[in-house]
Amino acid sequence: MNLIIQGSDIQNNDLRAIAKLAQASRIDRITDEAFRMIDAQPQAEIPAYCEKANLDYAFVPAGKKLTDFGLISMDMDSTLLAIESIDEIADMHNVKPQVAEITQRTMRGDISFAESLTQRTALLKDLPQEALQKVYDERFRLSPGAEKMLKHVQSIGIKTMVISGGYTFFADRVKDRLGLDYAFANTFEVQDGKLTGQVLGKIIGSTGKGEILKKIREELGLSKEQVIAIGDGANDLKMLEEAGVGIAFHAKPILKEQATYSFNHIGLDGILNLFE
Structure with a gap:
């Protein structure tokens, strides 16, 4: 599962914190306003963290085009x-x-x-x-x-x-x-x-x-x-x-x-x- 994080002002510390929560194996940059976290696991804390940081998140099956x-x-x-x-x-x-x-x-x-x-x-x-x-x-x-x-x-x-x-x-x-x-x-x-x-x-x-x-x-x-x-x-x-x-x-x-x-x-x- 991939975790897509998107927002107009994404901070590196937020990316690292979310990746740690999701136990992602790595973070790939899609654009300046979008990042893909590989091998991410859904966790209850992620929605609340993203809401506080004004970020949108989406768990998307790997390989979905x-x-x-x-x-x-x-x-x-x-x-x-x-x-x-x-x-x-x-x-x-x-x-x-x-x-x-x-x-x-x-x-x-x-x-x-x-x-x-x-x-x-x-x-x-x-x-x-x-x-x-x-x-x-x-x-x-x-x-x-x-x-x-x-x-x-x-x-x-x-x-x-x-x-x-x-x-x-x-x-x-x-x-x-x-x-x-x-x-x-x-x-x-x-x-x-x-x-x-x-x-x-x-x-x-x-x-x-x-x-x-x-x-x-x-x-x-x-x-x-x-x-x-x-x-x-x-x-x-x-x-x-x-x-x-x-x-x-x-x-x-x-x-x-x-x-x-x-x-x-x-x-x-x-x-x-x-x-x-």
Whole structure:
């Protein structure tokens, strides 16, 4: 087993202390912000030490390669993107505090995603459709490391997909902009150039995300072990369950508890350092 340590400011004394705890045979440098400890053993003290030192850790099977995977599936808001697009739309309609509060309750798992999206979309009634483009033009922001990660995995033939509980207006543009292979999201109803406050069709929530990932995975002829899924909230639980590796990215506790690995301090490009 290898232990991957990642962080923006890794101190040598911390590396030595963690290696001693893990009884690692040696430490290999991957980058200035990532190190691989060989023949490491999981120990109860390691998570607490890393948390105190602001470091991310991951025990990864030796010999596991990034090329072993064929698909990476990502949540969009607060995962692939560093914004919650619906909150930014709400800001244009002067209802951001109300929408943001519902968003946080949803990510914690306090209310169902379908009910949450219905409530938040209703608050956007009568917003001019042009406001959506304004949000995209002015507030679009990728999460740290997203572009680097995507360029690398795409260069080695891994398929990329976003499955969002947000809206197709943004997911489709993200797909085109980043060259993703698939994008799935919910659709606003628009009449006379304004949002009606309704969502068209079946809402993609936690269960839907899992179903979509499983469907695409099977279409590609991939096993569960060949899939990486990345999310940040409760509505990503089912998606992570359909993947061999689930990554909680700056996530809520409910998702961290179920994920294979948690990234609390590093960007999405940290995925590239996990595997040999």
